[in-house]
Amino acid sequence: NAGVTQTPKFQVLKTGQSMTLQCAQDMNHEYMSWYRQDPGMGLRLIHYSVGAGITDQGEVPNGYNVSRSTTEDFPLRLLSAAPSQTSVYFCASSPRTSGGARNEQFFGPGTRLTVL
């Protein structure tokens, strides 16, 4: 299994440009999420999905859109990039919870985005 993959690894955008960060997992996990990591801030949840066709907002959703048309893919779209969106973006997945139990999350290698 490849686990969680993210593309691209690095990206530089100009203010106002749009782009899509790709995330895919081959573990048949139902739960997927996007985080951003800023220096000294830890990781903050942007959007998440509990299954195909279902998405919801996290802590910092403004400026980002997501969709989940398949179990495997969970792309993150930046609609109009701003310098404040310069960050490292991580995608994660975990299997369906059962009986109220929660599971570890599996993280991708990250996408380092710079917005000029």
Place this chain on the structure above:
Amino acid sequence: SQQGEEDPQALSIQEGENATMNCSYKTSINNLQWYRQNSGRGLVHLILIRSNEREKHSGRLRVTLDTSKKSSSLLITASRAADTASYFCATDRSQTGANNLFFGTGTRLTVIP
């Protein structure tokens, strides 16, 4: 912010020594997880402790959880240079089926050979 906090922010020790990192959080939780992040890489899950557990072991890792004090500690025994990384605690507080995690700001551990 709903994030937890780890302390210390940075820790430097000699190889073979033990390393202890602490995490505090603010609300009730389902579980607390610890992750490791090597420089420039993604996060790797280390250990999960549920809210009804007080202590858990995994190899050289020992995690404790005190829900009355809303705190946890991660102990790495007999540290190695390869343990050099940032360590994050993350809390699961969701009341729904979502598996959302809230991360602390991390402890940067340096193990000197």
